[in-house]
Amino acid sequence: MPPPVFRFAPSPNGYLHLGHAYSALLNFDLARRTGGRFLLRIEDIDATRCRPEFEAAIYEDLAWLGISWETPVRRQSEHFARYRKAVERLADLGLIYPSFESRAEIARLVAQRDASAPWPRDPDGAPLYPGAAKSLPPDQRRQLIAQGTPYALRLDMAAARARTNQLTWIEHGEGPGGETGAVHAQPEAWGDVILARKETPTSYHLSVVIDDALQGVTDVVRGRDLFWSTSVHLLLQQLLGIPQPVYRHHRLIEDASGHKLSKSTQATALRELRGQGAAPADICSLVGLSGDFCNTTGGC
């Protein structure tokens, strides 16, 4: 049996905080305890928000915590051609269409729909795509693209579902409602998700499943906030014919008022705590792990 492969996949759009430390330590420790491999992946597809100094800080903070990883590190921004190929493959299956509404237009359409009855929201609380771009005639689409109109490439969820079987994943952790074991994916809850944009040929959902497969990741260990995104990931894995890892979604580290930590909150940034004299063992205890990383059972 090849060894299990774990990964920690932060986006360099801010400094790592205690929640990231918890996730990275769990992954690293699981790899160590199972004789597995630990990979670090930089998810930097968003050129407007990701910055080299945040990436440098990721390496520094993780090394300070005592975590080591295989090199070279995969940086998603270096693999756009690979993601573009996957979008083309889905387009060849007739599963992709461009939509041209701006964010403001979408908000206006949703407000109109909401006026008659509450318009459906995805598991993150964002309204499902309300537009009619799916039925635009091909020549109109071509014309809008030729004119340079910004667009998003969306997955036709109904067509994608019609091509796929029942989707179930094995959850070793726990979802927000206590889901564990075999979980039925519900990708339709996300509507026609965006898989790429004019200026960025990929999206979080697409690049994460492609990279997990390319890197041979067997165990995805990440925060519970991404639990229902797994539904979309399973759908894409089946459409693209790539292997499905097992998943372990872990508890989120919250601030004193019970909110999920954010990269914009200085107080819980690892470099801030380090600057105040905290040691790696203090970080472990702040996130509820014993000093010897997570040398504890049932931590997540």
Ligand code: GLU
């Ligand atoms: N890049 C994502 C984040 O920083 C994590 C992706 C994942 O673990 O699937 O939230």
